[in-house]
Amino acid sequence: MKIKFYFLIFLFAISVIGAKAQTIRGTVSDTSQTIIGATVAVSGNVQRVGTNASGKYELKLSKPGKYTIVVSYIGFRTQQKTVTLAEGEIQTLDFQLLANSNDLENVVVLGSRSAPRSNLETPVPVDVVDIKKITQNIPQVSLNQILNFVAPSFTSNVMSLTDGTDHIDPASLRGLGPDQVLVLINGKRRHTTALVNINGSLGKGSVGTDMNAIPTSAIKRVEILRDGAAAQYGSDAIAGVINIILNDDVNKLTANVSGGGYSGKHSDGLDGETIQANVNYGVKLSDKGGYLNFSGSFDYRDFASRTTPYRGVIYTDYNNPSLYPSPTGVDITDAELARRGQTRSDFVPNIGQSQNRGGALFFNASIPVAEEAEIYAFGGVNYRNGISNAFYRTPRQLTQNNATIYPNGFLPEIVTNSLDQSFAVGIRGNAGKWKADFSNTFGRNIIDFKTQNTVNASLLTASPTSFESGGYEFTQNTTNLDFSRFFSDPLKGINVAFGFENRYENYKINPGEEASWRNYGNALRVGTDGTGAPILIPDASGNVSTRFAANGAAYAGGAQGFPGINEANLTNESRNSFAAYGDVEFNLTEKFLVDAAARFENYSDFGSTVNGKLAARYKFSDKFLLRAAASTGFRAPSLHQRFFSSTSSVYIDGNIVESGTFSNDSRIAQLLGIPELKEETSKSLSAGFTSNLGKLKITVDGYFIRINDRVIYTGQFTGNNSATASDQDKEIYNLLRLANATTARFFANAVDTETKGLDVVLSYNTNLGNGTLRTDWATTFTKTSIVGDVHASPLLAGKESTYLDAASRILIEKVTPRIKSNITFDYSIGKWNAFLRNVYFGKVSQPTNTVANQQELTGRVITDLGAGYNFTKNLKVTVGANNIFDVYPQELLLASQGTSGILYPNQAPQFGYLGRYVFTRLSLNF
Structure with a gap:
């Protein structure tokens, strides 16, 4: 047997x-x-x-x-x-x-390393913006402005009188800083700019990412993760993550040209004209799925100004000594304007929109190299040349002007050249039963400044009128190795992911030419001669003035409007960081999902940090889902914040101030007890629900974010050279003088903040008549508050109100709308489509240290309207307007407007103040 x-x-x-x-x-x-x-x-x-x-x-x-x-x-x-x-x-x-068009525009890859899913099924809130679709109809052409009018939790506006920030728009998510949101491209970390926002704008003291450097034609969609994600993606992801997915179309040519300008009550016909041209084309590289997609853009933007005629003193009797042989500084403006045939309108600065010219080229590519692997690459280059203005230097400003060169004064021009480069390459595929992805991402941003139509007054009549003023450079290189695998047997499936990241960063400050920053009237006293007279040697670092204007005051050194970067500010600093993360997603049942993530990160300049996140989602049915998340996070202080030093002209409460920024290891910082920078830490909680009712889809999410040791840009510290001043104040005074500055500012971990908010998003699609109607309504309520005491050292006792001044507090708490809501109607029928959107921008406050000028600016509703017609399947024309009813913010108090007549708030970005914008767009598809 x-x-x-x-x-x-x-x-x-x-x-x-x-x-x-x-x-x-x-x-x-x-x-x-x-x-x-x-x-x-x-x-x-x-x-x-x-x-x-x-x-x-x-x-x-x-x-x-x-x-x-x-x-x-x-x-x-x-x-x-x-x-x-x-x-x-x-x-x-x-x-x-x-x-499936209704589903495709809601596909999300952000926030999870498992398979893509609908944004209604993610355990944390994610917005999906279909850039390819909405850019056909809307007035906005830059990515920041598109998101500002589409995503309520996102805030960004074109700034004015902020030097380089006039050309690189700072952006905020959930009312937090530009450096507290992480930007990715195709899931890879995007580098930040070389620019520090130092001139009283949104995100003062922060370093953001220039998303406008990416042409909209290169973008397929944008995913906005509205939840803390540092445990998954690393530093900066305190407020959330923005992931820009690049276009991968093939065998399709698309192009559009948009042109328009402002035609409101303050415009002289049409001003601030803009033209943007975009093109995209993709080719298939092989039958196995490879592709190469190219995008390009050209941008033109002209000046637009919203000021009143100059109200202050333009001429004093020093400007006409032939009539006033013994001048005393008496105002003779009206008589002198009449004699010279001028009006006050001849002395108005451009406050509103700077001039900009630029272009970009981008690519996105993938090619299979084996049955289980592909090589991918993407990147591009963007160049912009911008011109913005400082405040007008009137003839009465004797120490800042030279009447021989500019008898009527001058309007300084700040030329900003920005070069942005990026390149990413990687290989991904199957390594056994695991998915593997190895990549390297390089990014660099270079900003150079030139100051023209200006003088260095201390050079007297020998002064040039144009100066190379120096600039900044930031380089970032990130290497990632990621693994993931889905195990189908345990529970209802477990996705395991882990990986490693190494990041190198380098920050440079490049000085300008000597004449752009030096005070040629400074001298060093080395002794006395036989008669007791001082012996002086010309020396830029000297503390004795030798060149004086007619009123007896010393001439100012450096280029007016934007003093060049001093050779003493030369900087070349680097650091490395290493990170390891793990992410496990448990499908406990078909309805219940739990995601746990942890990340260890070590920085060569300040040490290590460990952060974690726990998110869960319970799907009661196909129509209703609950979700919640809790996480810790961090933001490493940028190299810019650690090492930035420079002197700039800033406008503070009606006055032009030469303000110096000093690093935390400088002598002035030591005198004031400014501590070394350390990382910001955060705790985040969120909870909400989604509902899919067929035509109607709803998401509601509340959140709480606590940030400890938040980095701020301090107020203006001054020194004192009087006989009764302390040794500390005397030394500060002399150090400021050497920097051509009268005040000092620093970066410091000075405050703790709490942000609370609620986001509500509804969308509705239906057939209406013979057409289709899509309606979207989204609203955010958010409030940020500084909690607890200011973190000041004993050396700062009595100076806490300068360490965190009132203007800085307002910029943190009240400069972004606390309520923002939009409702959009998009109707298509036959060859026609119509677009209508109303956006409510809630109240904001004007940042100022003068209590009498502190002002809350009421909310406004801005209406966009557009209509398009498809002449053929390849040709479409769209016409419309942003702010069709020509709405403006509340006017500033008269005292806040100053002598230069700043009519509307340029520091509180609500929705802009340029008025009605009309546009025409021609779109081609082949």
Whole structure:
């Protein structure tokens, strides 16, 4: 019997070995390229596989027969095919999926390292903005402005009188700083700019990311994660993460040209004209799914000014000594204007919109190199040349002007040249049963300044009128190695991800030419001669003035409007950081998902930090879902904040002040007890629900963010050279004088803040008549408060109100709208479409240290309207307007407007103050 039993086993084994497996293989694609990660399943069977980096799959079946193969991928319509297999047969079965437009625009890859999912099913709130679609209709052309009018939790505006910030718009998420939101491109960390926002704008003292450097034609969609994510993505992700997904279209040419300008009550016909041209084209590199997509843009923006005629003193009797041989500084403005044939309007600065010219080229590419791997790359270059103005230097300002060169004074021009470069390359695919991704991302931003139509008054009549003023440079290189794997057997599936990151950063300050910063009237006293007279040696670092204006005051050194960067500020600093993270997503049941993440990060300049996140989602039904998250986070102080030092002209409460910024290891910082910078730390909580009611979709999320040791840009410290001044104040006075400055500012971990808010988003799609109507309504309520005492050292006792001045407190708490809401109607019928949007920008406050000038600015509703017509399937024309009713912010108090007539708040970015903007857009598709 035993022999017979073993013989039967032997025959069975032979039959198994001899049996031929049945195989189905093929490729899954859409209309233009293969799809990676699509699910291929056997109906009625647990067997399923995913497509590889080439979009290919293979299923081995245990026996011959008839099978139904089902292919699905989020954002596309599920497709199935039936096939009959004979024993040992191999069949090829390809699938071409069609996009489900309503789902595709809500696909999210941000916030999870598992498979993409709908934004209604994520455990944390994510907005999805379909840039390709909305740019056909809306007036806005830059990414920051598009998001400002689409995403209520996002705030950004074009600034004025803020030097380089006039050309690089700071942006805020949930009312926090530009450096507290992390920006990714295709899931890879984007570098920040080289610019520090130092001139009283939104995000004062911060370093943000220039998203406008990316042409909109290069962008497929934008995902905005509205939750703390430092444990997943690292530093800066306290407020959230913005992920920019690049265009991957092939065999399609799209181009558009938009032109427009402002035509409101303050415009002289049409001013502030803008032109933007965009083009995108993609080619298929192989039948296996490779592609190369190119994008380009050209931008032109002209000046627009919203000021009243100059109200202050323009001429004194020093400006006409032939009529007033013994001048005393008496105001003779009206008589002198009449004599010279001038008016006060001849002395108005450009306050509103700077001039800008620029262009960008971007690419996005992928090519399979094996059955299980692909190489990808993306990046681009952006160059901008901008011109902004400082305040007018009137003839009465004797120490800042030279009447021989500029008898009527002058309006300084600050020329900003910005070069932004980025390049990322990587390889991803399957390493055994794991998905692996190895990449390197390089980014650099270079900003150079030139000051023209100006003088260095201390050079007297020998002064040039144009100066190379120096600039800044920031370089970042990030290397990532990521692994992930989905285990289908435990529970209802577990996705495990882990990875490593190394980041190198370098920050440079490049001095300007000597004449741009030096005071040629300074001298060093080295002794006395035989008569007791002082012996002076010309020396830029001297503390004795030798050149004086007619009123007896010493001439100012450095270029007026934007003093060049002193050679003493030369900086070249670097650091490294290393990070390791782990992320596990548990599908406890089909309805209950829990995601846990942890991240260790070590910085070479300040040490280590460990952060974690726990998020959960419970899906009660296809119509209702609850979600919540809790996390800790951090933000490493930027190299810019640690090492930035410079002198700039700033406008504070009606006065032009030469303000110096000093690093925390400087002598002045030591005298005041300014501590070394350390990281900001945060705790975040969020909870909400989503509801999918078919045509109506709803998300509601509340949040709380606590930030400890938040880095601020301090108020203005001054020295004192009087006989009764302390040794500390005398030394500060002399150090400021050497820097051509009268005040000093620093970066410091000075305060703790709490931010609370609620985001509500509703969308509704329906057929209306013979057309389709999409309606979106989104509202955010947010409030940030400084809590506890200011973190001041004993050396700052009595100076806490300078350490954190009133203007800085307002910039943190009240400069972004506390309520922001928009409702959009987009209706399409036949060849026509119409677009209507109302955005309510809630109240903000004007930052100022003068209590009498502190002002709360009421909310306003801005209406955008557009209409488009498709002349052919390839040609569309759209016309419309932003702010069609020509609404302006509340006017500033007369005392806040100052002598230069700043009519509207330029420091409190509500929605801008340039008035109605009309536009026309021509779109081509081939």
